[in-house]
Amino acid sequence: MADRTTTGANDDGFGATSTADDVLAGIDLSGRTVVVTGGYSGLGLAVTRALARTGALVVVPARRPDAARRALADVKGVEVDKLDLADLDSVRMFAERFRRGHNTLDILIANAGIMACPETRVGPGWEAQFATNHLGHYALTNLLWPALTAAGRARVVAVASGYNPDWSIRWDDVRFDRGYDKWAAYAQSKLANILFARHLDKVGRARGVHAFSVNPGWILTSLQRHLTVGEMVAAGWIDADGNPVPGLFRTPEQGAASLVWAATSPLLDDHGGDYCADCRISRDGPTDSGEAARLWALSARLTDLDVAADDSRQDG
Numbered sequence: 001m002a003d004r005t006t007t008g009a010n011d012d013g014f015g016a017t018s019t020a021d022d023v024l025a026g027i028d029l030s031g032r033t034v035v036v037t038g039g040y041s042g043l044g045l046a047v048t049r050a051l052a053r054t055g056a057l058v059v060v061p062a063r064r065p066d067a068a069r070r071a072l073a074d075v076k077g078v079e080v081d082k083l084d085l086a087d088l089d090s091v092r093m094f095a096e097r098f099r100r101g102h103n104t105l106d107i108l109i110a111n112a113g114i115m116a117c118p119e120t121r122v123g124p125g126w127e128a129q130f131a132t133n134h135l136g137h138y139a140l141t142n143l144l145w146p147a148l149t150a151a152g153r154a155r156v157v158a159v160a161s162g163y164n165p166d167w168s169i170r171w172d173d174v175r176f177d178r179g180y181d182k183w184a185a186y187a188q189s190k191l192a193n194i195l196f197a198r199h200l201d202k203v204g205r206a207r208g209v210h211a212f213s214v215n216p217g218w219i220l221t222s223l224q225r226h227l228t229v230g231e232m233v234a235a236g237w238i239d240a241d242g243n244p245v246p247g248l249f250r251t252p253e254q255g256a257a258s259l260v261w262a263a264t265s266p267l268l269d270d271h272g273g274d275y276c277a278d279c280r281i282s283r284d285g286p287t288d289s290g291e292a293a294r295l296w297a298l299s300a301r302l303t304d305l306d307v308a309a310d311d312s313r314q315d316g
Helices: 020-024 042-053 065-071 088-101 128-143 145-150 182-207 222-226 229-234 252-264 289-303 307-315
Strands: 033-036 057-062 078-082 107-110 154-159 209-215 275-277
Touching: 020 042, 020 252, 033 042, 042 057, 042 107, 042 252, 057 065, 065 078, 078 088, 088 128, 088 145, 107 128, 107 252, 128 145, 128 182, 128 289, 128 307, 145 154, 145 182, 145 307, 154 182, 154 252, 182 209, 182 275, 182 289, 182 307, 209 252, 252 275
Parallel strands: 033 057, 033 107, 057 078, 107 154, 154 209, 209 275
Antiparallel strands: none
16 A cells, blocks of 8 residues: 655655654754653564664663573663563553653553464453553553653554554454454454544643654564464565565564654654654554544453553533
8 A cells, every 4th residue: 555644744754664753863862751552572672772872761661681692792771670561560560660660651662562373362251462462552551651651742652553544443343352363363452552543632632742653564574473484484474495575575674663653752852642654754554533532432341550541521
């Protein structure tokens, strides 16, 4: 699908081949605090490295903190903590530790995720992709809300994927209890990322919190760990020898560009809730604000958390 972009927030010259360092050139984030979930491998590692080079303090919550510390051993200005997004108790404990050690949070990048995994149940029977990719980040954002609002101007970036209008939320069976399809479940979770950012911006803008969702493009990382070589060959991603198809994949540094652009670009100061790709606001994302509100209400019921919206209603 050809990407269609808006005007006004797309004139800084960055695009599909830009890197995170290109986007952050000349930007000083000294004194700012950033959280990057999954910030120790693949795309997240490229984001963490680039943001740390700007002087930001980057906190990396990780399901495998020892592995995260090894991956980030040569990066200055990084803190590693434990977080399992599929476990709400773990999310709560991380948020409590973060808030004890940090008064403000300037940028939250909801990057960690899983793709096309075998049917897996977590927590109270939730489907793992929806739980990890969406519900865990929804809960984390709400539990870190006091730190986000204390920053004065904060941004939340949800890492989605290339949007397909055939994607849907299975409202009557969000847990996929009636027949599991790994790709439909993944699509549901990525649509949830987009809708989450749209509604979060609506409830957060009065408190200076803006949100964006981002398609980072095609990147070969550990995200594909649940796929067989045969599946990736059949999909046209790699050849029979395991070599990536030329021109299809970006480097992690190129994929990270749109994430840090959404997190830092001054051109987005008057925007929010948008779906972004190639360091631009895209018109290809869903526009149904009713679905975004419905997902927010569902997420609030499932997690018993709605701090951001409650805060917004009090301001109103």
